[in-house]
Amino acid sequence: MASGSEFSFLLFLSISFFFFFLASTNINVEAIIINSINPSLPPFTSLYMPIQKDNSTLQYHTTVEWGSEENYFDVVIDLGGEFLSLPCDTNNKSTTYSSIKCGSTKCTSTCKANDSCVVSFLNPFNETVLSGRLSEDGFAAVPSDGDRISRDSYLLTTSHHHNLIPFTCLDSSSLNGLAQGDMGRVSGIIGFGGTKMSFAKNLASSFQAPHRDKFAVCLPSTNVGLGVVFIGGGPYWFDPYWVNGSMEASKWLDYTPLSINTLGEYFIGVKSIKIDKRVVHFNTSLLSHEGKTGLGRTKISTSTPYTILHTSIYNAVVGGFVKSAAARNITRVAAVAKFGVCFNTKNVVWSKEGPRVPVIDLELEAGNGTRRNGVTWRIIGANSMVGVNKNVMCLGFIDGGSKATTSIGGLQLEDNLLEFDLNTSMLGFTSSFLPRETRCTTDRLFQPDD
Secondary structure, eight states: OOOHHHHHHHHHHHHHHHHHHHHHHTOOOOOOOGGGSOTTSOOOOEEEEEEEEETTTTEEEEEEEETTTTEEEEEEEETTOSOEEEEOOTTOOOTTOEEOBTTSTTOOSEEOTTSBEEEEEEETTTTEEEEEEEEEEOBEEEEEOSSEEESSOEEOOOSOGGGSEEEEEEOGGGOOSOOOOGGGOOEEEEEOOSSTTOHHHHHHHHTTOSOTTEEEEEBOSSSSSOEEEEESOOOOBOSOTTTTTTTBGGGGOEEEEOEEOTTOOEEEOEEEEEETTEEOOSOGGGGSOOGGGOTTSEEEOSSSSSEEEOHHHHHHHHHHHHHHHHHTTOOEEOOOTTOSOEEESTTOOEETTEEOOOOEEEEEEOOTTOOSSEEEEEEOHHHHEEEOSSSEEEEOEEEOOTTOOOEEOHHHHBTEEEEEETTTTEEEEEEESGGGTOOSOOOOEEESOO
């Protein structure tokens, strides 16, 4: 009788041969159900995508594999983006690729003379308008149980068109201003917005994930180590995972109502802002709900590296922060370009939470049956300050002008777990992981074991 390790090795060879056979004979297969990959292991509950930060552009990117010929691309994450957009040049071949035709139920946009369905949308990273051919194909996915990830990716190739994933084909020359990713590979854009074209929702449906309207994002704070997207729900395990299971992060989530506008962008309601527990006074109607547009509420965005505030809110926040910093004997210095207020680091104490500076609390609307009147999203020094050099650090908030939509940007989202539930219209959030002695860049274990 084979030992456990020998059996695992033989099973791995069998699975590898099976997929090689399918590929070599061009047989289309159904989407793999993630809970049946290996019945001897605890069930996989979600699909895993790694996230890496690009320090030059301050963008976050992941990798997708699509088509029958294993086309790989690094794609920049646009959390509220409507589409997955890829550079479909002539050297990218796939026998399972197809264009979505005009007149089909999937095409609600412009029709061209060649009968292809063309969509246009804004590239938020350089404010240009992109146009692409709406298409569909099979994609790979990596199953996970929130801690372990599968040793292999499993290619979705199917003749049933409802299992193909829609995306837009763009000319690579139009994708300017994006992080190049690993080894300088050409990038696309991956949108996780709340629309019927949502990559997360379509991928979860194709692989029959348990919660098809739910995904979670944990952005890394450096380019060393990988953050994570979980598509299909929790659990969400993060190091140190040996503390009696207490590092399963869904236990830390607070919930607030989530609004989604027609473009698929995500908004939450901020009731007030506090700095070191003192309320910041400004016209809170600037954060009130204005119908389905989401305007006036606070957007959650990965396309801006820092939080953007309406001018009147910005001035009030800066005033309160400077006052509290002075009480801590932190000295203000000349501002550095882009930032409106900077400080000398001389009297700043550093800890696992970053620089000990005034704490910013966003008081949010409570949701999901919470009995409290509100919940608090806490922004600590690691998520509020930007180091310019060893002597100067600046407040990582930007004055967006008198017409700006308040947006929580990348810096403030790093090392925070955000769970988007499109079924219940709720955002689950943890605030920073750092006080809990963990962060988004947890190493994932590979399974099955040898």
